[in-house]
Amino acid sequence: MTDSHFPLAAVVGADDLKLALCLVAVDPAIGGVLIEGPRGMAKSTLARGLAELLPDGQFVTLPLGASEDRIVGTLDLDAALGEGRARFSPGLLARADGGVLYVDEVNLLPDHLVDLLLDAAASGLNHVERDGISHSHRARFVLIGTMNGEEGELRPQLLDRFGLHLALDGQPEPARRMEIVRRRLAFDADPQAFAATWRDAQDELRQRCANARGRLAGIPLDEATLMRIAERCFAAAVDGLRADLVWLRAARAHAAWRGAGQIEEADIDAVADFVLRHRRRHAPPPSAQQPQPQDSAQARDDSADGQWGALPPQPQAMGERREPPRWSKKP
CATH class of the missing domain: 3.40.50.300 (P-loop containing nucleotide triphosphate hydrolases)
Known part of the structure; x- marks a missing residue:
């Protein structure tokens, strides 16, 4: 490059x-x-x-x-x-x-x-x-x-x-916006000089990636990590298993990036939002949904006669029986 x-x-x-x-x-x-x-x-x-x-x-x-x-x-x-x-x-x-x-x-x-x-x-x-x-x-x-x-x-x-x-x-904050503009102007004015200023930091970043790639294969994909990821994918109600695979690989890459020899909880947490942002569903999985309580007598009535839309009977006050109104005949 x-x-x-x-x-x-x-x-x-x-x-x-x-x-x-x-x-x-x-x-x-x-x-x-x-x-x-x-x-x-x-x-x-x-x-x-x-x-x-x-x-x-x-x-x-x-x-x-x-x-x-x-x-x-x-x-x-x-x-x-x-x-x-x-x-x-x-x-x-x-x-x-x-x-x-x-x-x-x-x-x-x-x-x-x-x-x-x-x-x-x-x-x-x-x-x-x-x-x-x-x-x-x-x-x-x-x-x-x-x-x-x-x-x-x-x-x-x-x-x-x-x-x-x-x-x-x-919408970055004003101080950050100012620094972004400063660096962009410096780069546009002299790209080679700007790159030279950041060469050490860039080389360090490149070397860290290379070291992590060399360390990656030695980090085990252990059962405990797989279990934690599977549980969290289930809780997030994601469809399919791609999230589990990606999460496991990303957590291992993060452990290698840290220079660690095994995946820890911090690695799982660090990449969680990257993996779940586009896969998470708001509704819980069907097996996690609890049935709504229902009146047992009404449930028996519904199942017996199929009156799925009927309203439950309402109690009526007992009082003196009234005769229906009588309409006068037209003379």
Whole structure:
């Protein structure tokens, strides 16, 4: 990477997002990161900073109007028919291998393209078939998507497939806003000098990620941690088991990030909101709902005659029996 990019270590605030990006740099198997927030919150700057923490460091941006062929690549059918072999023209997925694939406004992409990106990110493989000819290549990248909720939502099925989800505060405090502007002006005036000022901090961040990657495999995924995560996923009423897997991997990456040798409660808590933000349901699971008390006599009446909408009988005061009014005859 060149020094013309704004270093992640110099980003003001956004501590949770910087932590989440470092965790996926430690273990890309956590899955992609979805960043939600208004325009002008340096989402692309943060995503580009992640690429500098990865061994290869490619940063590929997917244009909003990109076609499927441009994303996955194409096969030269004329060469295949004339030479008897498939000639593959790589797409954006091949270019992003080993780095970051950045998708701005991912919620505005057609659903089938989002599905395609998530499938490739999860499998690390891109498979292309055209007219009976197929080609596969490695596509191991970290998918970073951004969205502004005011411009449309992602379907829950697609949301769930992003490993982590974070929201940026669109209203930073005045002192923080001032520092953000100062650093931006300094970077714009002389990018190389600004990068040199932050080089030590950036190198330290990059080295910490590298050390954590080397430590990751030695941290056990123990039964006690799995039990605590499973219980908390159940309490949050999340659908499916992806949350459990992501949470376990993220907690292990956080332990490696801390320099620890095992997962502790602090690691589980540190990544809880990243994992649950887009998966948590407000209603408890059906098994946790308690039946409402019902009058036993009324319940017997309802079950006996099916009067599901009948009102219970109301007691009436006993008094002197009155004759119904008599209407006078018309003369």
